Amino acid sequence: xxxxxxxxxxxxxxxxxxxxxxxxxxxxxxxxxxxxxxxxxxxxxxxxxxxxxxxxxxxxxxxxxxxxxxxxxxxxxxxxxxxxxxxxxxxxxxxxxxxxxxxxxxxxxxxxxxxxxxxxxxxxxxxxxxxxxxxxxxxxxxxxxxxxxxxxxxxxxxxxxxxxxxxxxxxxxxxxxxxxxxxxxxxxxxxxxxxxxxxxxxxxxxxxxxxxxxxxxxxxxxxxxxxxxxxxxxxxxxxxxxxxxxxxxxxxxxxxxxxxxxxxxxxxxxxxxxxx
Numbered sequence: 593x594x595x596x597x598x599x600x601x602x603x604x605x606x607x608x609x610x611x612x613x614x615x616x617x618x619x620x621x622x623x624x625x626x627x628x629x630x631x632x633x634x635x636x637x638x639x640x641x642x643x644x645x646x647x648x649x650x651x652x653x654x655x656x657x658x659x660x661x662x663x664x665x666x667x668x669x670x671x672x673x674x675x676x677x678x679x680x681x682x683x684x685x686x687x688x689x690x691x692x693x694x695x696x697x698x699x700x701x702x703x704x705x706x707x708x709x710x711x712x713x714x715x716x717x718x719x720x721x722x723x724x725x726x727x728x729x730x731x732x733x734x735x736x737x738x739x740x741x742x743x744x745x746x747x748x749x750x751x752x753x754x755x756x757x758x759x760x761x762x763x764x765x766x767x768x769x770x771x772x773x774x775x776x777x778x779x780x781x782x783x784x785x786x787x788x789x790x791x792x793x794x795x796x797x798x799x800x801x802x803x804x805x806x807x808x809x810x811x812x813x814x815x816x817x818x819x820x821x822x823x824x825x826x827x828x829x830x831x832x833x834x835x836x837x838x839x840x841x842x843x844x845x846x847x848x849x850x851x852x853x854x855x856x857x858x859x860x861x862x863x864x865x866x867x868x
Contacts, residue, residue: 633692636696637698654773655772655773657774659681662678667779669743671743674821676741677776679738680734680736686760689760690757691756691757692721692724692755692756693754695741698750703751706722706739707740710728711728712724713728713737722739740826742826747780755773804841807838816833816855817830817833818852820850823849848866848867850865851865
């Protein structure tokens with residue numbers, strides 16, 4: 593018997609660099625780039641491997657691991673899926689921080705799409721880079737920023753999030769600040785959105801185009817996760833399904849193109865649908 597699945601709204605979720613240049617007033621420590629920095633200074637290949645030391649006369653940039661993390665599974669990202677990326681800077685005694693992140697491959701090709709999710713981060717003039725805002729620079733020994741990233745189409749391969757952080761010393765000038773570079777590299781999952789027949793599983797998603805109710809039939813009973821993703825990569829809703837079939841009310845969404853993803857322990861299947 594088919595059951596109507598009520599989807600629960602969710603927002604699931606990179607070169608990182610920030611360039612701080614202090615003004616002349618030591619009392620207010622105004623920051624020239626406190627609202628974010630121009631793209632291409634995260635040590636990323638697309639930006640010519642430039643980093644913030646071109647503006648700051650402190651020590652040479654240092655490499656650190658673990659300053660960028662994500663909820664991407666260990667076996668890699670799945671195409672057209674949105675994940676949350678976390679960038680965290682740490683320095684005892686620092687109260688001002690900045691960053692910039694960009695997702696690229698080793699050749700400097702931008703991979704996937706960055707999504708701004710809060711007031712402390714913003715996309716730069718080039719939306720393939722994300723950086724801090726003026727309200728996202730203050731911390732007490734550390735600072736954390738989060739944002740989303742939507743994985744690219746299947747077959748895009750490995751992606752590296754290039755990041756640069758500025759740990760400002762607050763001395764009223766651009767001297768003495770510490771620049772940290774960090775990277776996070778993830779692979780594309782070997783669990784593809786194709787070849788379901790190899791596991792003996794048949795999936796039906798209909799009608800397409802759809803006006804009201806969308807039917808999903810898996811052929812075999814089990815536990816599944818259903819996700820609805822907009823064309824821009826944002827995860828709109830998701831819900832658990834038990835059994836082998838369900839109906840989804842699509843009238844809550846605007847007309848357009850969406851992706852429906854069915855997940856189980858054995859496979860991932862994505863279908864493009866049109867809501868009329």
